[in-house]
Amino acid sequence: PPRSTLFPYTTLSDLVLNKGASLMKFKDATMEDYDVAFDYIVKLWTYNTYDKDEIREVYREVLADENSFAFFLMDDDGRYHGFCHGDYFLTFWMSGLTCYVSSIISNEDERGMGYGWMLMDHAVELAKARGCKAVTLESGTPRTDAHEFYKKYGFEMGCYGFDKNL
Secondary structure, eight states: OOOOTTOOOOSGGGOOOOBTTBOEEEEEOOGGGHHHHHHHHHHHTTTSOOOHHHHHHHHHHHHHOTTEEEEEEEETTSOEEEEEEEEEEEETTTTEEEEEEEEEEEOGGGTTSSHHHHHHHHHHHHHHHHTOSEEEEOOOTTOHHHHHHHHHHTOOOOOOOOOOOO
16 A cells, blocks of 8 residues: 555554654553553444443453454554554455454544554554455444545455344
C-alpha cells in the first residue's frame, strides 16, 4: 500500500514517526492496560452495551491465548494512540492459517495521522511472522470512514458478515 507524506516509514524497523519529541512504539496489551482497552472497545462498537467485568474476563482470556494478539500504539510520553486485537485460525476458505483483525481503532481526534496505518501494518507483520496466508476483518455497517480506510489499505470487500446471538 502507498505511504503518505505524513507517514514516511517503510518498514517496522524504521518505525519512527516524529510527533514533536515523541517516538511511536507498539506495546503488547497487559491487564494493567485494561481500562484503556475497555475505553477503545466501547468507542469501537458504540451500538453495543458492555459489562465491564465480563469484558475484563474476555480480555484476560485473549491475553492468555497463544492464538490471539492485542497491542497498543503509544508514544514515548506514555500517550495511547490506538488499539488492535486479532486471532489466528485455520480456514478452508483461505486454505490455511488466517489472521482475523477483530478490533482496530485509533483516537477519533487523530484520524488521518497515520496511526491506523501503523496499527494495521503491525497486525500484518504479526500475521506474516506467524505464516498466515491472509488478513481478514469485518467492520460494522455504521463505520463508513473505517470502510474507506480499509479500502485504501488494500482490503477488498469479499463477503457480508452475519451475527446471531445465542
